[in-house]
Amino acid sequence: MLGFGFLYAPIVLLVLYSFNASRLVTVWGGFSPRWYGALFRNEAFGAAALTSLEVAAAAATLSLVLGTFAGFSMARFGRFPGRLVFGFLLLAPLIVPEVILGLSLLLLFVACQSWFGWPSRGMLTIMVAHATFGGCFVSVLVRAQLAGFDRALEEAALDLGARPWTVLARITLPGIRPALLAGWLLAFTLSLDDLVIASFVTGPAATTLPMAVFSSVRLGVSPEVNALATMFLAAVFVLVALAGWLMARQERRRQTTPRIRPI
Amino acid sequence: MTGLGRIGRLMLIGAPFLWLALFFLLPLLIVVKISLAESKIGIPPYTPLLANGSKGLEWRGTLANYVLIATDSLYLRAYLGSIGNAALATALCLVIGYPIAYAIARSPSVRRQLLLFLVIMPFWTSFLIRVYAWIAILEPQGLLNQLLIALGLVTAPLPLLNNQFSVQLGLVYSYLPFMILPLYGSLSRLDQSLVEAAADLGARPLQAFLGVILPLTLPGIAAGSLLVLIPAAGEFVIPDLLGGPGTLMIGKVLWDEFFNNRDWPVAAAVAVVLVAALALPLLAAQRFLEREHAA
Amino acid sequence: MALLEIAGISKRFGATAAVDDVSLSIERGAFYALLGPSGCGKTTLLRMIAGLDAPDGGRIVVDGTDVTRLPPYERPVNMMFQSYALFPHMDVARNIAFGLRQERMDGRRIAARVEEMLALVQMAGYERRRPHQLSGGQRQRVALARALAKLPKLLLLDEPLAALDRRLRAETRLELIGIQQRVGITFLVVTHDQEEALSMASRVAVMNRGRLAQTGTPAEIYERPASRFVADFVGEMNLFEGELTAGFNCLALAARSLGRQVPLPPGTKLPEGGAAALAVRPEKMVLSDVRPAGFAIAAAVSSISYLGGGSMIHFTTERGMLLKAYVPGAASDHLRRGMAVWASWPLEAGVVLTQ
Numbered sequence: 001m002l003g004f005g006f007l008y009a010p011i012v013l014l015v016l017y018s019f020n021a022s023r024l025v026t027v028w029g030g031f032s033p034r035w036y037g038a039l040f041r042n043e044a045f046g047a048a049a050l051t052s053l054e055v056a057a058a059a060a061t062l063s064l065v066l067g068t069f070a071g072f073s074m075a076r077f078g079r080f081p082g083r084l085v086f087g088f089l090l091l092a093p094l095i096v097p098e099v100i101l102g103l104s105l106l107l108l109f110v111a112c113q114s115w116f117g118w119p120s121r122g123m124l125t126i127m128v129a130h131a132t133f134g135g136c137f138v139s140v141l142v143r144a145q146l147a148g149f150d151r152a153l154e155e156a157a158l159d160l161g162a163r164p165w166t167v168l169a170r171i172t173l174p175g176i177r178p179a180l181l182a183g184w185l186l187a188f189t190l191s192l193d194d195l196v197i198a199s200f201v202t203g204p205a206a207t208t209l210p211m212a213v214f215s216s217v218r219l220g221v222s223p224e225v226n227a228l229a230t231m232f233l234a235a236v237f238v239l240v241a242l243a244g245w246l247m248a249r250q251e252r253r254r255q256t257t258p259r260i261r262p263i
Numbered sequence: 264m265t266g267l268g269r270i271g272r273l274m275l276i277g278a279p280f281l282w283l284a285l286f287f288l289l290p291l292l293i294v295v296k297i298s299l300a301e302s303k304i305g306i307p308p309y310t311p312l313l314a315n316g317s318k319g320l321e322w323r324g325t326l327a328n329y330v331l332i333a334t335d336s337l338y339l340r341a342y343l344g345s346i347g348n349a350a351l352a353t354a355l356c357l358v359i360g361y362p363i364a365y366a367i368a369r370s371p372s373v374r375r376q377l378l379l380f381l382v383i384m385p386f387w388t389s390f391l392i393r394v395y396a397w398i399a400i401l402e403p404q405g406l407l408n409q410l411l412i413a414l415g416l417v418t419a420p421l422p423l424l425n426n427q428f429s430v431q432l433g434l435v436y437s438y439l440p441f442m443i444l445p446l447y448g449s450l451s452r453l454d455q456s457l458v459e460a461a462a463d464l465g466a467r468p469l470q471a472f473l474g475v476i477l478p479l480t481l482p483g484i485a486a487g488s489l490l491v492l493i494p495a496a497g498e499f500v501i502p503d504l505l506g507g508p509g510t511l512m513i514g515k516v517l518w519d520e521f522f523n524n525r526d527w528p529v530a531a532a533v534a535v536v537l538v539a540a541l542a543l544p545l546l547a548a549q550r551f552l553e554r555e556h557a558a
Numbered sequence: 559m560a561l562l563e564i565a566g567i568s569k570r571f572g573a574t575a576a577v578d579d580v581s582l583s584i585e586r587g588a589f590y591a592l593l594g595p596s597g598c599g600k601t602t603l604l605r606m607i608a609g610l611d612a613p614d615g616g617r618i619v620v621d622g623t624d625v626t627r628l629p630p631y632e633r634p635v636n637m638m639f640q641s642y643a644l645f646p647h648m649d650v651a652r653n654i655a656f657g658l659r660q661e662r663m664d665g666r667r668i669a670a671r672v673e674e675m676l677a678l679v680q681m682a683g684y685e686r687r688r689p690h691q692l693s694g695g696q697r698q699r700v701a702l703a704r705a706l707a708k709l710p711k712l713l714l715l716d717e718p719l720a721a722l723d724r725r726l727r728a729e730t731r732l733e734l735i736g737i738q739q740r741v742g743i744t745f746l747v748v749t750h751d752q753e754e755a756l757s758m759a760s761r762v763a764v765m766n767r768g769r770l771a772q773t774g775t776p777a778e779i780y781e782r783p784a785s786r787f788v789a790d791f792v793g794e795m796n797l798f799e800g801e802l803t804a805g806f807n808c809l810a811l812a813a814r815s816l817g818r819q820v821p822l823p824p825g826t827k828l829p830e831g832g833a834a835a836l837a838v839r840p841e842k843m844v845l846s847d848v849r850p851a852g853f854a855i856a857a858a859v860s861s862i863s864y865l866g867g868g869s870m871i872h873f874t875t876e877r878g879m880l881l882k883a884y885v886p887g888a889a890s891d892h893l894r895r896g897m898a899v900w901a902s903w904p905l906e907a908g909v910v911l912t913q
Contacts, residue, residue: 454641454643456639456640456641456643457643457645457646459608459610459630459639459643460637460639460643460645461645461656462609462610462629462630462631463608463609463610463630463631463635463636463637463705464631464636464656464657464660464704464705464708465631465632465657465660465661465708466631466656466660467631467660470660474656475645478647479645479646479647
């Protein structure tokens with residue numbers, strides 16, 4: 001329990017202090033939403049947030065496609081040439097330090113630009129970088145869920161005359177929907193949260209939210225950032241609660257559906 | 264399912280494979296290439312490896328950047344500092360994380376789900392913000408010092424921020440979930456009757472732990488340790504926000520080399536050496552995680 | 559004095575009483591079987607004796623020592639787990655030596671004991687194998703050797719044969735009896751298989767819903783079941799439910815499902831008017847195509863199952879009650895489906911049950 005206190009105390013304090021009327025951490029100046037007002041008037045944060053959301057949505061979608069392909073291949077194709085290398089390529093971006101991913105991708109983009117004059121660095125390059133490691137995360141989730149998925153369902157569908165691609169679309173993908181949803185959301189949050197890689201691969205045109213937060217945080221504690229963090233946490237909390245509620249409802253529905261009795 | 268046809272399989276494997284080759288492998292090769300170049304002022308800020316010289320195309324590569332890294336003690340200290348910090352953080356995560364993972368694995372089903380959720384939850388909240396949250400706590404005028412003074416434990420604020428202590432705290436705090444999850448995976452698969460059999464055969468709790476539980480959860484320990492060690496060794500945000508002038512970590516050195524000194528070739532060489540140092544642990548990590556998948 | 563004395567042991571899991579006020583005593587050297595359907599509390603009782611579960615009340619005394627509050631590692635009792643629970647990271651020899659090492663026995667004696675145990679279970683030469691390299695039957699032997707290695711005062715065996723296939727089960731049953739006789743250690747076996755319990759044990763305790771239903775020798779349990787539950791659970795049985803009434807010159811049972819009186823064994827002394835059941839084993843049933851003298855029930859054969867050594871005949875009375883009779887040999891040469899038969903039994907073969 002002490003361990004969970006350690007994990008959550010800083011977050012709780014942060015939320016508390018976002019409502020502190022005083023600018024100083026030392027002083028509790030009473031309850032006030034003033035920093036939320038200040039946050040909404042902060043145009044730099046607003047623009048950065050918009051950039052981040054756009055990048056994250058695109059990166060998450062691309063991650064979902066790549067990660068589902070990869071996770072499916074690893075879970076279902078058994079041994080194929082290059083499987084070991086493939087597995088390594090899927091795992092490495094998850095643990096290789098971010099500075100290395102950032103630096104190497106930047107150097108690639110710079111080289112591309114000098115060879116082909118494209119792409120100019122900005123939202124597109126951030127999106128590509130984020131899709132790369134986001135896809136790896138999605139593949140882990142998809143692979144894990146496929147491992148627990150009853151293959152007899154697929155075989156039954158094949159037996160009933162469905163073509164392999166139909167089975168994939170009508171049986172397998174709906175069966176792993178939770179992993180797909182979780183994968184997209186995870187890729188989205190990771191992209192929204194990334195500072196290091198985005199800092200490397202961005203150009204002068206695009207500033208993401210973590211970059212804006214970072215430059216203000218480097219100067220010390222900022223109440224506006226507290227307010228921003230609280231809103232971020234609230235959004236995550238609402239999403240998680242919603243997901244929990246949806247799953248509980250689905251579970252209830254499954255239980256109330258009359259079962260077919262064995263003859 | 265094998266009925267997807269050759270083209271289908273090729274597409275499902277090939278698209279992500281190509282993507283990763285293009286945006287993960289190729290960039291690493293380019294890093295190696297640029298680490299052999301010299302820095303110059305211009306766009307791009309490095310010299311080409313092949314250039315037209317007096318005798319046609321000439322090789323202009325140089326190992327100067329590596330020589331610099333090897334001779335300037337700053338880099339060596341930064342590498343050792345990173346690995347030392349990461350290793351200590353890994354050990355601390357293991358010591359703190361093991362009891363937590365054990366408690367979760369032994370909880371009744373409903374509570375287990377809740378606790379697991381609480382461990383995973385930090386993944387969904389901002390890393391940057393969680394590290395930042397410690398600043399307000401550790402500052403000289405921060406909450407922890409205020410609390411300690413109010414309790415009469417200290418008279419003057421302790422220097423908690425911008426030193427080795429705060430970096431270590433930040434690393435452990437941020438990477439603890441990465442340790443707990445694989446440990447939990449290993450522990451939840453551990454057959455409880457093995458522990459009971461050990462007790463039945465006369466093993467006291469500590470002996471049962473050392474003789475049965477620990478050896479059987481080694482894969483989880485290895486996976487968790489590597490998942491903490493490797494990224495922590497290259498960490499930038501934590502040493503930057505929580506570290507002080509004495510904090511030398513290679514991730515921060517690389518960042519400064521790149522953004523402040525604008526010396527791309529040296530930054531690239533620093534990265535190459537780091538990747539080389541981490542390659543072995545990385546391969547080990549894949550082995551252990553693949554085995555976890557198979558189980 | 560008995561080796562194991564259990565007095566008033568209870569254990570609740572939430573709202574259900576897994577073991578409810580059970581008292582039991584087991585003599586030294588016995589091969590004792592605890593028999594019952596799954597969920598009857600027999601495994602919980604075993605785990606409490608081993609010290610793996612703590613009882614809510616009652617006492618457990620092993621060889622004169624109260625062990626109720628002792629942790630498992632301080633009890634002179636070892637257990638063979640249903641899953642065998644062999645340590646996968648140790649080879650066979652180290653598995654067997656595990657308990658001895660905990661006692662800090664010296665290396666040479668350990669090696670000698672391991673060798674002795676492997677010989678006992680006929681697994682000599684398998685010292686260096688890992689559990690996953692062994693077949694199910696071999697694992698079972700290693701588990702037995704490991705649990706015996708410390709020469710416990712009492713060996714607990716949780717469904718020792720459940721994971722084996724049918725053929726191996728029969729062989730292993732005989733081996734277990736032989737090993738028990740050789741080492742002279744008291745065995746307490748938990749099983750849901752009545753055939754296993756009756757064939758191996760010197761004494762059997764039948765459990766139902768956390769309580770002891772009956773204890774006795776296998777023959778007593780089979781021949782003289784004390785309750786409807788035991789009669790029904792152990793072996794096949796025909797049960798006639800009804801009310802005790804006065805017959806011609808003795809007590810009889812007005813059987814509801816037959817709509818007629820059934821004679822009780824001579825000398826039955828029970829008050830008239832109470833509810834009771836008469837139990838008759840299928841092998842005591844006599845079928846004939848002509849009406850025998852005395853009591854008989856008219857019925858028609860509904861199915862014949864050939865079982866190898868004999869045949870189980872299912873037949874239906876005029877009121878539609880389904881009964882069974884076991885006849886030696888293949889019965890199909892003189893019985894046909896739909897054939898009218900008369901069923902009767904020697905009156906002393908019936909057992910009157912009031913519980």
